[in-house]
Amino acid sequence: MPYSPVNYYNSDLKIWSSDQVVHYFDRHLSIGEIIFNEMQRHPKLIAQISATENTILTRQELFENIMHVASYIRSEGLQQTDVVGIIGRNTTNLPAVAYACFFNGIAFHSLNITYDRNTIEKLYNITKPKLIFCDGDEFEKVREATSQLNVKIITMRNHPSDSITIDEVLATPIEDNFQPAELEHGNDQTLAILCSSGTTGIPKAVTISNSRQILAANNHLTTSDIQYSHNTLDWITGLLTTITSGVYSTTRIIADNAFDPVFAMQIIKDYKVTWIIQPPSALALMVNTPEFETCDLSSLRCYMYGGSRASLEVQNRIRSRLSVDCLQFAYGFTELGAVATINLHFDQKPNSVGRLVNGLRMKIINDKGESLGPEELGEVCISNGQYWMGYFGNQQETRDMRDLKRWFHSGDLGYVDTDGFLYIMERKKDMLKYQNIMYYPNDIETIISEMPEVAEVCVFGVWSNIYGDEAAACVVKKQGCNLSAQDVVDYVQSRTDSKYKQLNAGAIIVDDLMRSANGKTNRIANKTHYLQVTHRS
Incomplete structure (x- = not known):
């Protein structure tokens, strides 16, 4: 079971804080180096099952696929300053692409498959990827959007005749004595780049570092856990699932179809899923199906959701089908690169997003930037005390998002009650x-x-x-x-x-x-x- 966050309040500074992050791995290792080592510790464990493509990979098999992709990326001459693009569903070989980037110390910039051509063009003109891995379904759109860039496009499924296929990449010989790259800038270096809309309508490319903060809320995971998230790599939750599965040697269930609530419930039952993270819309879709009344969610031990609000009715209906009271509202934002708060006290604080997870500080400020006390409404600011590269190629918006004292300004209005529980009332911004x-x-x-x-x-x-x-x-x-x-x-x-x-x-x-x-x-x-x-x- 996940830990229950302990928070402290400094009444002089009007700042809430939590315990320090517990480090289970050498603090100097990158996320890629940790996963490289952990993959070899449990070679026979099942790493991944695709519920739609009917594939099963042991950790050894997945590790070999990663090495082939990583060797291909190296053979193309990419450096740690370069970027790899990803636009794809959760197909069998997509996790190998993500891990291969981690092994090489090269950040990937992942976009959602639903983005239109103009949005793809704007975003990739910011980061200028040298390689793009995408599904054949989006190949023409991606090729048109990147026609002005010197980029190779590799397709993951439904391959057009004129594309490079992932099978060709997987045929690349593994580099002799392959070792994961040592990061040139240590764990401050960018791990991945996700997307966030800009206040002017121009998309922003959000950098996520190799920080361990992304692991802070999930240190309870073990090799006996079975993880499932339908979210793809362009969401922080998709990235979180990919990283935690690699680090903690869990079994991960993936699917490359559009989200289907009945199918999702069947996955939970058939594979005895223990850990899941979903957006509130998925919860609502599930409870609105006739099949929900007889669905089997009894294997779940950690049911996280976040991104926006869910009605109390939806939450209570989900809880009615659980054998363990494990529904958790998680709050965070892409720029933070991690979960900020988790509510493990639904009955006592049903409308709260919970308390800070380890390694963070929080304050509520007014329009003058002054810190406010408990029960006072203002903008939620979070600090992890760590380096952040900011928005790729956008220094002005980076300064607007994070101040000189390393506080992220979330743009969300909320307050903290006298027990240290955060409540989000509305968005300050129009997003x-x-x-x-x-x-x-x-x-x-x-x-x-x-x-x-x-x-x-x-x-x-x-x-x-x-x-x-x-x-x-x-x-x-x-x-x-x-x-x-x-x-x-x-x-x-x-x-x-x-x-x-x-x-x-x-x-x-x-x-x-x-x-x-x-x-x-x-x-x-x-x-x-x-x-x-x-x-x-």
Whole structure:
């Protein structure tokens, strides 16, 4: 069972802190070096099972695949300053690609398969990968998006005739006396690069270091654990699962299909999964199926979820099917590169995201940057006291996110109660999440503003237990123009191939937008008006 965090409060500084991280491995070893050693300690244990491709790999077999991929990357002449791109589902050989990057001390930049061509182009123009591993399903989109880069593209499945296949890579001879790379910058060096939307709509590439903080909440894992996460490598949870499975020699269950709640419940039952991490939308989808009432979740010993909120009804229904009370709300953000808080006290603190995990400090600040005490609402700031490379190629936003005293400014508004439990009330920033894909209202507002009939527009998120923030719009049409709400919805759909950047909650035509006293558009007020007009709760 996971540990119960112990937190301390300094009333003079108004700072909460936790115990130090317990180091089970030499502190100087990189994540890649740890996994390299651990893979060889348990060669006969099953490392990975694909529930969709029907493959089973022992740790020895997975280790050999990693060595082939790592040797291929070295044969291409990549240095530790280079980047490898990844856009793929959880196929049999994708974990080997991630571990191979770890072994070589080369960061990978992973993107979601649903990103449109323009987003891929913007992101990879930032990091300029030398190799990209992607599924054949997205090959043409990726090739078009990276046509200006000198990059080789390797496909992981459904291979087009003109692509390099992962099978060719796996045929690369293993380098003689292969050893994992010694990191040029130690454990401050970047391990992976994930994505976060920028405040201006320009995507940001978030660096994650080789810090041990990513292990802090999961030191309870052992070789008897069976891990399952449907999240791919572009999410911190997908990265977390990949790392912890390699470090703690667990068995990992993967699947390369779109998330299916019934299939997910079957995986838990058939493989006796003990550890799972999901977004709240997955919980909602599961409890809304008829099969949920008879599903078998009895093997679970750690059920983590996070990324946004889940209703108490959904949480209680999940708990009703568990044999051990192990549902845990975890809070964190990509920039931190780890879980920040975990709630292991659901009955006592049902709406809290919990207490700090080991190795962190927290404070709540007001608009003047002053620290606040218990029960006072402000911005949540977290410090791990460690080096952070920041947003790749974006120093200004890096400074905005983390101050000179190494405090991350989360952009979330919350408070800490007198028992040290954190409560998140709302986002300070406008970022929205649809099926865990981050986007900004401005992304869609820009598209709608292209319409010649549109005078003004305000886009906001309408919450769905299943999908998260569904975009909706209040639109002011130009005088004398004929424009319907459906025209707006259809236009947005025609201008983007991304499901999350569409008006999934609809639109309404209004005479004028709701505004604040200073004349600026009030997003919250427009959303309230929209909900009243459409009778949505």
